[in-house]
Each structure stands twice: as C-alpha cells, then as structure tokens.
Amino acid sequence: MRDSDIPAIRSLELFREMSDDSFAELVRGAYVQNFPPNMELIVEGDPCDFLHIVIDGSVELFANWNERETAMTILREGATFILAAAIRDAPNLMSARTLERSRIIMIPAEDVRQVFFQDHDFARAIVQELAYCYRGVIKGVKGLKLRTSIERLANYLLKLQKKMGGGNSFELPIEKRRLASVLGMTPENLSRAIKALRPYGVLIEGQNIEVTKLDDLKGLAKPTPLIDDPRS
Template sequence: MKPEHRQIACQTLLLTSVPEGEVDRILSEAHVTRFDRGQTIFLQGETANAIYIVLDGWVKLYRIAANGAEAIVGVFTRGRSFGEAVAFRKDVYPVSAEAVTPCTLIRVEADSYLRGVRNSPETAIAMLSSTFAHLHSLVSQLEAMKARTGAQRVAEFLCELAPCDDGACEVTLPYDKVLIAGRLGMKPESLSRAFAKLKPEGVTIQQNKARIADVGRLRTYVEEDPANAWNR
C-alpha cells in the first residue's frame, strides 16, 4: 500500500485511535481497488464482509424503493469510510454502493478488523466511534431537512467537505449535481437556487469546484435561525 494511502486510512475514525501495530496488520490484510464510474461496489441484500475507505473520487449509497425510485442515503469522498455497522454484525448491506466518479477504495475485511477488537480496547473504541459518527450524520441529515433552509443544507454539506475549520478553501464536488440534490433531499433546480443564495456568504461555484471565502462564516450561516436565512 502506498504511503499516501496509508496516511488517508490512518486519519479516518475507523483507524485513527487504533494502536500502530494493529493498524499495520489490518492494512497489510486490506487491498486497494479501483472502480470506474457507474460500477457497483456492493448491492443491497449482499452479505456484508467488508468496510471501505475512500481514497479518491465519490461513492453513493442508495436504496431502491418499492415504486422503483432511488433514494440516496449518503455520499462519501476522500477520507470517509462506510459499511462498518453491518459488517461488524455480519449482517447484509441495507443499501447499495456505486462509484459515481472513478474512485479508489481500500477494502478492509471485517474479520480482520474484528480480530483487532478482540485484542485491543482502543480498536473497539474506534469501531464504536466510527459507527456512532454515521448514526450522528443520519440524525443531522433528518434535522437539516426539517429545520433548515435549502441554502443552509447546502452550506452544511460544503462545511462537511471543507479541509479546514476557518479561512478560505476549495472543495471538489461531484460533477453530477443530481447526486448532491438527492443527498440533501432537494430537487436539482432548488440546488441551483441554493448555490445562488450562498454567493453573499462567500461561496462561488465553478464547474465542480466550490470556493469558500471563510469556512467559519459559512458555519455561522448554517446555525442561523432559518427565519433570518429565508429573508436573505
């Protein structure tokens, strides 16, 4: 595994607090896989044997409803992991995963990680932290859909992707804006209007790049009373 791949993996909640010896063992048993755009990573209902860490590109998790409609559950990019909760329980995947851009993933075998849990309390804590983070993210998504304006939801999404907490930065977005709209519970045309409303907050969009003038300022906008945000 390349040193830069190991560095990304070690910064995830899945591995950040795991003892170095266990990290070495887990990653030595993992493997790096490249997926093309549109390629399936796993399907809803398949046995969950692995956890995935995104090294580059974008992945979507989705479910197909009874009426055939696609519901996007989450989107993941560099440094994010997915599949933990069900893999640790040897359950089936409740969603499907697909590469929405060419992407590179680390596949960590669940059995390999669970051996670390048995050997190290720190690894067990890392497992709990990672699964809790995913649960918290889902709760936050539901809260945002109910209590925040469309522009605030988009701003929060950009803040989640930002590599810093304050100051200026640039965020890479997937080219398919329908993906972002689906993740945020919006229509594509509503997403375009939301991006326009964020210009006064220092956000500019150029193709698949979002430039943020001040991440701290944008976070303040996210937490603002929605009644005030609507009036802007």
C-alpha cells in the same frame, strides 16, 4: 496491496492507535483496489463481507425503494463505509458506487470483528467511528425535518466554504444533480434554490461558487454546531 499504501492506511483515525500486530493482521487479509467511475461496489440488501475505506476518490452511498432513488451521502478519502453492517453481520442498507476513479481498501468483516476483541485501542476507535457516523446521520435527519431545501442549501454552502479554506470563491466538488439528491430535492429545484440565494450574495456558475455577503447568508442559514459541525 502495495506496500506504499500502508502508511496512508495506518495514519487513518481508525488504525492510528492500534498495535502493530493487530494492524498487520488486518492488513494481511485486506484488499486494495482501484475502481473506475460509476462502479457499483455494493448493493443494498446484499450480505456485508467487507469493511470499506476510501483511500482516494469519492463514493456515493444511495438507496432505492419502489423505483425511487436517493443519495444518502458522498464519501471521500479517509471515510469508512458499511461499518455498522460489518459489525452486526447484517445486510447492507445502502448501495455504493464510485463517482470518479477511486482507490478503496476492503477488509474482511470477519477480521474486523476478530481484531475488535484482541485490541482495546482498535475497539475504542471502532466505537468512536461508529458513534461519529451515528451522530452524522442524526444531524442529517434534523436538517431534513427542520429546514426547507433553501436553508439546507445555504448551510451546505457555508460548510463547504469553511472546508475550502474560508475564501469567498471555491468549487463545487460534486455534480449538481447529486447534490440535489443528497439535500433531498430535485435538480430543477436546486437550480431555483441557487437563484433564490442571489440576494444573499451567492453566485454559482458551473462548478464555480462565489459567496460575497457571508453574514447575510448566515442570517438565512442560521447554522448550528448541533446540525452543521461534523465534529462536535
């Protein structure tokens, strides 16, 4: 690991409050690596040896069953993954691949469990992070079971629009076929869903998104913090 990485890591929520000693111990055993796009970092079913953290780039978590595949989520800088498996010393439930050139920290799961006991603040941070992830998945299930695919798309766009600063023009950060999979639909259907949002002021051309009639879109999407606010 380069020394220049350390401040960025230290400033992550997971490590911000812990003691210098504990942090040093975690860093000692950690690897930081650059991966090319489309690199499989971990495979579903394999034992979990490292807690991973995305420093830069993006990573797709996905799962397979019976020849089928689905994207579970897309992670960006600051996100941790495989925390639950690392804590339980259990096999990974999801695979992970980079979507672009990405920089990843890998901390031995054993070290994480170790430092968890030594450092109250780290323990608190871990449990907060885990609870945060849990709630994120619950929100995802609620979206899947309670909404149609068009409603999910509409809410995704609203969330993205907010994240991108609230303007009415912004960029789609991922390929459409991956977005389709995350939202639980086929690429073909996403295309049609996009067209179906035209009357609500949504225009998507390539990666460019324009959202004019925000209120109309909200009227369709009916966003609620209990599904759509990642904090909360």
